[in-house]
Amino acid sequence: MSGFPSLINADKALNIILEYASKIKINSVKIDIENSLGRILAEDIYANIDLPPFDRSTVDGYAVIAEDTFGSSPINPTILKIVNEIECGINPNNIKPLNSGECSVIFTGAPLPPNANAVVMVENAKRKNGLVEIYKQVQPFSNVSRKGEDFKKGEIVAKKGTRIKAWHIGAITSFNIKEISVYRKIKVALISTGSELREVGSIIKPGEIINTTKPLLKALLKEKDCEIIDLGSVPDDMEKIKEKIIIGLNSSDILIITGGSSLGKKDIVPEAINDIAKPGLIFHGVAIRPGKTMGFGVNGDKLIFMISGLPVAAMISFIAFIEPAIDKILNCFPEPKPIIKARLSRRVANPVGFKSFMRVFVKRINNSYIAEPLRLTGSGILSTLTKANGILIIPENIEGYEENEEIEVLLTQPLGDDKNG
Amino acid sequence: MSGFPSLINADKALNIILEYASKIKINSVKIDIENSLGRILAEDIYANIDLPPFDRSTVDGYAVIAEDTFGSSPINPTILKIVNEIECGINPNNIKPLNSGECSVIFTGAPLPPNANAVVMVENAKRKNGLVEIYKQVQPFSNVSRKGEDFKKGEIVAKKGTRIKAWHIGAITSFNIKEISVYRKIKVALISTGSELREVGSIIKPGEIINTTKPLLKALLKEKDCEIIDLGSVPDDMEKIKEKIIIGLNSSDILIITGGSSLGKKDIVPEAINDIAKPGLIFHGVAIRPGKTMGFGVNGDKLIFMISGLPVAAMISFIAFIEPAIDKILNCFPEPKPIIKARLSRRVANPVGFKSFMRVFVKRINNSYIAEPLRLTGSGILSTLTKANGILIIPENIEGYEENEEIEVLLTQPLGDDKNG
Numbered sequence: 001m002s003g004f005p006s007l008i009n010a011d012k013a014l015n016i017i018l019e020y021a022s023k024i025k026i027n028s029v030k031i032d033i034e035n036s037l038g039r040i041l042a043e044d045i046y047a048n049i050d051l052p053p054f055d056r057s058t059v060d061g062y063a064v065i066a067e068d069t070f071g072s073s074p075i076n077p078t079i080l081k082i083v084n085e086i087e088c089g090i091n092p093n094n095i096k097p098l099n100s101g102e103c104s105v106i107f108t109g110a111p112l113p114p115n116a117n118a119v120v121m122v123e124n125a126k127r128k129n130g131l132v133e134i135y136k137q138v139q140p141f142s143n144v145s146r147k148g149e150d151f152k153k154g155e156i157v158a159k160k161g162t163r164i165k166a167w168h169i170g171a172i173t174s175f176n177i178k179e180i181s182v183y184r185k186i187k188v189a190l191i192s193t194g195s196e197l198r199e200v201g202s203i204i205k206p207g208e209i210i211n212t213t214k215p216l217l218k219a220l221l222k223e224k225d226c227e228i229i230d231l232g233s234v235p236d237d238m239e240k241i242k243e244k245i246i247i248g249l250n251s252s253d254i255l256i257i258t259g260g261s262s263l264g265k266k267d268i269v270p271e272a273i274n275d276i277a278k279p280g281l282i283f284h285g286v287a288i289r290p291g292k293t294m295g296f297g298v299n300g301d302k303l304i305f306m307i308s309g310l311p312v313a314a315m316i317s318f319i320a321f322i323e324p325a326i327d328k329i330l331n332c333f334p335e336p337k338p339i340i341k342a343r344l345s346r347r348v349a350n351p352v353g354f355k356s357f358m359r360v361f362v363k364r365i366n367n368s369y370i371a372e373p374l375r376l377t378g379s380g381i382l383s384t385l386t387k388a389n390g391i392l393i394i395p396e397n398i399e400g401y402e403e404n405e406e407i408e409v410l411l412t413q414p415l416g417d418d419k420n421g
Numbered sequence: 422m423s424g425f426p427s428l429i430n431a432d433k434a435l436n437i438i439l440e441y442a443s444k445i446k447i448n449s450v451k452i453d454i455e456n457s458l459g460r461i462l463a464e465d466i467y468a469n470i471d472l473p474p475f476d477r478s479t480v481d482g483y484a485v486i487a488e489d490t491f492g493s494s495p496i497n498p499t500i501l502k503i504v505n506e507i508e509c510g511i512n513p514n515n516i517k518p519l520n521s522g523e524c525s526v527i528f529t530g531a532p533l534p535p536n537a538n539a540v541v542m543v544e545n546a547k548r549k550n551g552l553v554e555i556y557k558q559v560q561p562f563s564n565v566s567r568k569g570e571d572f573k574k575g576e577i578v579a580k581k582g583t584r585i586k587a588w589h590i591g592a593i594t595s596f597n598i599k600e601i602s603v604y605r606k607i608k609v610a611l612i613s614t615g616s617e618l619r620e621v622g623s624i625i626k627p628g629e630i631i632n633t634t635k636p637l638l639k640a641l642l643k644e645k646d647c648e649i650i651d652l653g654s655v656p657d658d659m660e661k662i663k664e665k666i667i668i669g670l671n672s673s674d675i676l677i678i679t680g681g682s683s684l685g686k687k688d689i690v691p692e693a694i695n696d697i698a699k700p701g702l703i704f705h706g707v708a709i710r711p712g713k714t715m716g717f718g719v720n721g722d723k724l725i726f727m728i729s730g731l732p733v734a735a736m737i738s739f740i741a742f743i744e745p746a747i748d749k750i751l752n753c754f755p756e757p758k759p760i761i762k763a764r765l766s767r768r769v770a771n772p773v774g775f776k777s778f779m780r781v782f783v784k785r786i787n788n789s790y791i792a793e794p795l796r797l798t799g800s801g802i803l804s805t806l807t808k809a810n811g812i813l814i815i816p817e818n819i820e821g822y823e824e825n826e827e828i829e830v831l832l833t834q835p836l837g838d839d840k841n842g
Contacts, residue, residue, distance in 0.1 A: 378571075
């Protein structure tokens with residue numbers, strides 16, 4: 001057993017990881033647009049028609065020639081003759097053109113008749129025996145959505161690399177596109193090492209512990225829409241670990257190995273990785289808190305993350321390194337995260353050169369937000385995650401923050417108030 | 422056809438909806454903890470043991486009696502005799518107590534031997550033929566996670582109403598709890614009305630349009646983890662709409678009907694609802710923009726949302742009313758959302774008495790954020806959602822904001838920069 005020879009700077013570590021991640025090529029697959037929520041678009045989608053395909057009404061009312069209505073008011077209404085009623089779904093090519101002095105009853109979304117150029121809202125008119133009194137003038141194209149104003153034919157609708165949201169599904173289906181190309185899911189294999197680990201639901205003997213880190217990581221990977229290959233737990237045995245590493249590398253894009261990454265346990269995991277992977281471990285030990293025992297390796301175009309078996313450290317390694325690597329492989333932007341400005345309830349210190357992920361509880365007090373750093377900080381202390389509602393990330397060049405200093409907190413759970421504080 | 426008699430204030434509308442939603446009782450179901458991500462806990466979970474169950478080491482190193490190390494330094498090391506090696510998984514009851522002058526090799530997570538009260542990190546010691554030189558003194562309980570410091574037996578781990586995140590799964594499994602009680606998913610039935618609507622993938626005749634609002638709403642409901650009952654599209658026919666409403670009310674907790682909620686289409690939908698539901702429509706017409714045609718009804722303990730068939734208006738109704746109703750039924754807190762402070766690139770006006778949801782594009786320029794309101798604003802203009810990356814919510818008591826005024830934007834997509842701006 002000996003100490004870490006040196007810890008790599010956290011931002012430098014991330015850059016190295018992203019550099020390798022950017023070289024990975026992921027195939028695309030065709031899927032039904034209705035099943036595409038959260039997937040990453042692997043093609044540019046273009047408008048195949050003008051949208052709307054014709055000038056259409058945005059309200060219920062009367063399609064008119066705008067100029068006919070000029071000067072209309074409640075005391076001096078314009079009187080127009082109703083010549084037809086235009087429902088949605090009608091073929092625009094079959095609508096009789098409007099003449100001056102005429103109007104059409106029209107419904108929201110329906111096509112304007114030829115020559116009409118505006119719609120008077122139903123609220124501003126009154127129907128009387130085949131005629132209508134117009135009480136308010138309309139300008140040309142009032143209450144009209146013009147042909148092509150939403151999307152022009154040939155215009156881009158959604159770019160390659162877009163994380164598909166509800167509105168992309170809406171927009172893409174409006175072009176009658178049912179099948180789209182998305183990247184296949186990233187495959188992540190998980191190996192837990194540790195002779196003491198038992199699966200939840202097992203009978204536990206004194207000294208044995210439940211493997212909590214694996215279900216935690218699986219949940220984080222599920223949120224990132226990864227395909228998970230659970231390779232179970234292995235004891236601290238070189239040959240058994242190597243066997244699993246080979247299976248993991250053959251079946252995944254990313255291999256995560258938890259436990260055995262600290263320098264104590266006979267260095268089995270790093271040695272096993274270096275025996276199998278080419279080029280093998282790129283770095284081992286990062287100036288991050290918690291999670292400094294993390295290592296990163298490469299085998300061809302597969303990434304290997306060797307992270308702590310302690311749940312909090314494992315989660316921070318996930319947020320700091322694995323999640324950005326997944327986004328980079330898929331070449332998509334990170335999703336916006338809930339970040340809040342708050343004032344610290346007390347001074348916090350940061351060891352020089354370390355990037356720290358401090359768990360805090362943010363409360364609204366009157367109109368300001370106060371972040372209270374949690375007292376306990378251990379990598380194994382799960383309650384720091386359940387009791388916190390945010391993470392304060394302290395960059396390595398900051399030695400700490402003063403009491404009452406304004407900082408930014410990444411919110412992980414609802415804000416505290418009188419009810420849930 | 423006639424105008425809306427009066428529009429209800431948006432916040433008042435929401436309060437009425439939440440009042441009805443709070444009366445709905447949802448059963449709980451037992452599920453495996455591994456499948457519980459995003460579900461809402463229907464029971465309080467308590468710690469059934471102390472966690473950790475014993476004093477354990479948080480590092481690799483040497484378990485010692487802290488007092489033995491006092492005064493140790495590299496030039497004046499304390500020399501201790503190694504009496505055993507304590508691996509993780511060992512039964513703490515079988516470990517020989519330590520005497521003064523002795524130490525144990527210990528690994529991260531392993532139980533301390535009786536009498537030991539601290540651990541010297543491997544970096545601060547050197548092993549030599551069964552002895553170890555200690556170079557740094559440790560205080561009592563240094564590098565030790567004490568029995569029960571994470572959770573004390575009987576302490577609450579996660580409250581009823583918690584939205585289950587990865588760390589809750591980690592924390593709950595640490596107590597070897599495999600099955601938990603969560604609320605069953607909220608059942609939402611969807612009816613689209615409109616004779617002109619066709620499903621994506623159909624052959625479209627001129628004048629017909631693709632139903633884009635339904636897939637958009639289904640994606641929003643999927644994100645809220647609802648069970649969706651898709652009742653298809655129905656033409657604007659009273660009897661057919663009534664038939665579907667009856668099926669919807671019998672199979673769901675929430676019924677959403679799109680289209681036909683404006684005052685033009687012969688008022689079929691409101692009439693159909695009032696014919697079937699008791700007490701029926703509670704209000705129709707809300708001072709919200711877009712989406713003012715929204716109506717809300719009740720049938721016993723079922724909620725009925727009658728919303729616009731236009732996709733943007735439908736989505737805003739979802740965000741403003743349906744999503745909060747779902748959270749209220751499940752009695753859980755809303756998730757923190759990504760909100761950013763930005764300055765407006767130009768003046769925006771808000772009609773008096775209206776709550777407006779304006780689509781904006783937020784860009785980072787140097788170190789500040791600029792929000793550019795989109796020019797087009799129509800309820801049917803899907804590009805306002807795909808091209809925007811945020812929503813500016815303007816309360817009804819605000820007549821507008823000035824150019825350069827600081828406002829808060831709810832981010833819906835990644836921030837713009839040189840690459841994706």
